[in-house]
Amino acid sequence: xxxxxxxxxxxxxxxxxxxxxxxxxxxxxxxxxxxxxxxxxxxxxxxxxxxxxxxxxxxxxxxxxxxxxxx
Numbered sequence: 001x002x003x004x005x006x007x008x009x010x011x012x013x014x015x016x017x018x019x020x021x022x023x024x025x026x027x028x029x030x031x032x033x034x035x036x037x038x039x040x041x042x043x044x045x046x047x048x049x050x051x052x053x054x055x056x057x058x059x060x061x062x063x064x065x066x067x068x069x070x071x
Contacts, residue, residue, distance in 0.1 A: 002032040009062040010038075011055060013045040037066075 008031060012024045021042055028038050041058045043049040064070075 001027075001030040004031045005033055007037040007062075007066045008033050008039070009041065009058065011041045011043060011049065011058055013047055013049055014042050015044075015046045018047045 008028065010024050010028060012019065012021050014021065021040075024040055028040055031038060039058075039062065043054050043058070044051055049055045
């Protein structure tokens with residue numbers, strides 16, 4: 001996984017029992033992507049975030065950063 005160098009966004013619920021936040025953190029640590037291009041967003045909720053607006057805000061901000069804003 002250290003050969004992976006692309007920007008990565010991982011979104012995780014703080015109370016996710018299916019995929020614990022600690023597993024997501026370890027996943028990001030194993031990637032070769034520079035730290036400033038990796039993001040772990042921990043949102044309220046379990047496996048599915050409880051506030052989908054916050055989820056979409058994270059995704060759209062990430063897209064704007066790495067793909068450019070929608071024109």
